[in-house]
Amino acid sequence: MxxxxxxxxxxxxxxxxxxxxxxxxxxxxxxxxxxxxxxxxxxxxxxxxxxxxxxxxxxxxxxxxxxxxxxxxxxxxxxxxxxxxxxxxxxxxxxxxxxxxxxxxxxxxxxxxxxxAPEFEIPFDASAEFTQYDIKADEATLAERIKNLRRSYGKMTNPEVSEEGDVLYATLKQDKEGGIEKTTSVRTDIIEDAKIKKSLVGLKKDDSVKIDVKKAFQVADLARILGITEEEAENLDVTKFELTVKNINRLEEAELNQEFFDKLFAAGEVTTEEQFTAKVKEEVENLFKQTSDQKLRNDMYTFGMDKVDVKFPEEFLKRWLKATNPNLTEQEIEEGFADFLNNLKWTIIENRIITANNLEIKYDEVVDLAKERIYAQIKMYNFNEEPTEEQLNQFALQLLSDKEQANRLFEEVKALKVFDYLKSNVKINSQEIDYNKFQELDK
Incomplete structure (x- = not known):
């Protein structure tokens, strides 16, 4: 042979x-x-x-x-x-x-x-310079988070007169004979037209007002409210509807008292509004650390993709894609090919970094990441709930029994391993920034 x-x-x-x-x-x-x-x-x-x-x-x-x-x-x-x-x-x-x-x-x-795979030099070294942002919660962001928490633990009331932000249980009747008539909930906070939004303030039960629904709602919201398809909502021949109030629903925000604090944190851990605000600020800024890391990862990705200039055997790769995915059409392959090459290019860069530096991805690290994701999800819905280590292990093993989820978490651990390595081998400048300013960076 x-x-x-x-x-x-x-x-x-x-x-x-x-x-x-x-x-x-x-x-x-x-x-x-x-x-x-x-x-x-x-x-x-x-x-x-x-x-x-x-x-x-x-x-x-x-x-x-x-x-x-x-x-x-x-x-x-x-x-x-x-x-x-x-x-x-x-x-x-x-x-x-x-x-x-x-x-x-x-x-x-x-x-x-x-x-x-093409040959190239890994471009990440001490001469490569990046910014790590220390994101702070500005007043508006902090106020919005506190408002959402209070609403999450608030109670529903039925006031006599409507205010901005209420949910109106109302009948919408199209202004034509035999037109659409639907009794449904209408959230006033999603109304885009300021004049229409104002017209829904001060209404009582059985009051009526005419509104232009195409001006009031986005197509997807309008379709949901009227119980029709988005195409039908887009092509409404008559957009004037009479809105008649059946009931007014208002979500009252929870009071800032001990009962509310103990629902969010361990009993007695927070006893004042100042401590509550500080705790929420800490929680928000911890989340911002993940946002900052993601920004840094994106910047490193962009840097690496720009610096590595390579050519791929494109005709072979198209033949291979067709051979391994026979249901793909030529048009589908062409339309997705640029994204495919970008993903392939970054995968090769990551793999070269892992191989060149003997980085190892261990099963325990994948399990730990699964537990971390599960813990974050549990805490998102209940600050005060503390799952046991045994519960986290059980949930993690259930998650990893799904091959697709296991592969996703493996790739995430791989990406984090490469990210940690790069952070220790390039120059990182730290910069403090308010969240509202941070949001404007990539605009």
Whole structure:
């Protein structure tokens, strides 16, 4: 058996030659194994002669064994030659025209192509400079968070007169004969037109007002309110509706008292409004640390993608995508190809960083990340709930039993591992900034 390759641009052309002595021992063994297991009419189980199996199924077994042998040898060869490949080997174009007798005497010559990852220098070193933002909660952001918390633990009331932000349970009747009529809840806080919003303040039960629903609501909200499709909402021929109030619903914010504090934190931990505000500020700014890290990661990604200028074997990759995703159309491949190349490029950069620096991703780290995500989700809905370590372990194992979720978390750990490495090898400047100013950075 001979196997060799030739590099042409970013393609490796692999040639493999098989003589009868290379494949017949494996074929003979496969035939004998089949004879022992075969159940055929006229023969006792396990007593079918190998010669009968060879005559009846020999060519199929030969075909399967040669395919298996080729896959094994090419895989071993790629590892041995340390080829950094893209995709999987594909038969070279025109290979399907090769003619063989499949009579156990053929000498086979197969040609494959495989994409090769481009060569480049990793651009992250001490000369690369980035900014890590220390994001502070400005007054408006902090006030909004406190308002949301108070509303989350507030109570629903039914006042006699409507105010801005109320939810009106009302009938909407289209201003035409036989038009749409729907009794539903209307949130006044999502109304876009200031004049219409003002017209819904000061209403009482059974009061009516005419509004232009296309001016009042976005298409998706209007479709939901009227119980129609978005297309129907977009194409309404008459947009004037009469809104008649049936009931007024108002969510009263929870009072800033001990009962409220103890719902959010451990009993007695917070006893004053000042302590409450400080706690919320701490919680918000801890969340901002994740936002800051994400910004830094995005900046590093952009830097790396700009600095690494490489070419890919695009025609091979398109053939590989089609071969491995036969339901994809040519148009779909073309439309998604630029994003595919960007993802591939960053994956190669990450993998080079991991390989060059012997970074290791451990299963325990994936489990810990799963537990961290689960803990954050639990705390999001209940500040005061503290899941036990046993519960977190159980939830994490359930999450990781889903292959898709496990792969996602593995890739996230990999990304975090690379991020931590890069942070320790580039220059990081710290800058304090209010959240409202931070939001304007990438605009």
């Amino acid at each position: 001979n196997i060799s390759h030739q590099k042409i641009d970013n393609i490796a052309k692999i040639t493999i030659n098989l003589a009868p002595e290379d494949y017949n021992p494996a074929v003979d063994k496969a035939i004998k194994d089949q004879a022992k297991k075969a159940k055929l009419p006229g023969f006792r189980p396990g007593m079918v002669p190998a010669s009968h199996i060879r005559r009846t199924f020999g060519k199929a077994i030969l075909f399967d064994e040669i395919n298996r042998l080729i896959n094994e040898k090419i895989s071993a060869y790629i590892t041995e030659q340390k080829l950094e490949v893209l995709g999987q080997p594909l038969p070279a174009e025109g290979e399907e025209d090769a003619q063989y007798n499949w009579d156990f005497k053929d000498t086979f010559n197969f040609n494959y192509e495989i994409g090769l």
